[in-house]
Amino acid sequence: DIQMTQSPSSLSASVGDRVTITCQASEDISIFLNWYQQKPGKAPKLLIFDASSLETGVPSRFSGSGSGTDFSFTISRLQPEDFATYYCHQSHNLPYTFGQGTRLEIK
Amino acid sequence: EVQLLESGGGFVQPGGSLRVSCAASGFTFTSSAMNWVRQAPGKGLEWVSGITGSGTTTDYADSVKGRFTISRDNSKNMVYLDLSSLRAEDTAMYFCAKEGGSYFLNSFDMWGHGTMVTVSA
Numbered sequence: 001d002i003q004m005t006q007s008p009s010s011l012s013a014s015v016g017d018r019v020t021i022t023c024q025a026s027e028d029i030s031i032f033l034n035w036y037q038q039k040p041g042k043a044p045k046l047l048i049f050d051a052s053s054l055e056t057g058v059p060s061r062f063s064g065s066g067s068g069t070d071f072s073f074t075i076s077r078l079q080p081e082d083f084a085t086y087y088c089h090q091s092h093n094l095p096y097t098f099g100q101g102t103r104l105e106i107k
Numbered sequence: 108e109v110q111l112l113e114s115g116g117g118f119v120q121p122g123g124s125l126r127v128s129c130a131a132s133g134f135t136f137t138s139s140a141m142n143w144v145r146q147a148p149g150k151g152l153e154w155v156s157g158i159t160g161s162g163t164t165t166d167y168a169d170s171v172k173g174r175f176t177i178s179r180d181n182s183k184n185m186v187y188l189d190l191s192s193l194r195a196e197d198t199a200m201y202f203c204a205k206e207g208g209s210y211f212l213n214s215f216d217m218w219g220h221g222t223m224v225t226v227s228a
Contacts, residue, residue: 049216098152100151
């Protein structure tokens with residue numbers, strides 16, 4: 001199985017900050033890496049697919065990059081509604097695997 | 108509007124069985140592989156099982172293989188997950204998730220709100 005190592009596990013930041021989360025795959029997954037946002041008590045929501053493609057309707061302050069084994073996810077200017085948990089997910093091979101999650105908290 | 112609505116969760120004793128269901132609407136159902144993803148209380152996301160749009164191919168996480176069975180009824184736009192030989196560690200919110208294509212290896216572009224399964228004596 002492909003292991004996804006996401007860091008940091010938690011992050012404190014302020015409105016207007018730029019934040020970056022990383023995700024490392026245990027083997028080459030090309031660009032088959034997706035990012036989701038989950039708010040407490042809610043379902044995950046797709047933000048970025050195929051490493052860098054923005055899902056329809058998602059604000060442009062969210063972006064992703066990377067290929068192979070190393071990926072990053074950036075929020076350029078944090079908004080109050082962005083404080084949530086973020087997960088990476090590899091769709092290169094079954095079984096699908098997720099990163100451990102990054103909890104983004106208000107400083 | 109694309110919608111996924113799970114149902115069927117509840118309390119069950121260890122060793123028991125349960126069926127959870129997912130009703131889909133707002134998209135061409137056979138054009139999407141479907142998956143179940145679970146989340147134990149306070150924990151991260153774990154993929155459980157998937158089924159292709161035609162229903163001919165399925166796959167499972169090792170943790171549930173031989174105990175859970177995924178199926179779909181394309182005439183009713185429904186996906187099911189039959190859970191058996193349940194263990195305490197199966198306690199989780201079970202989410203239905205739609206893929207962006209009829210086969211596997213896509214992102215999950217829509218999720219249901221989830222249904223809670225609690226395994227306890």
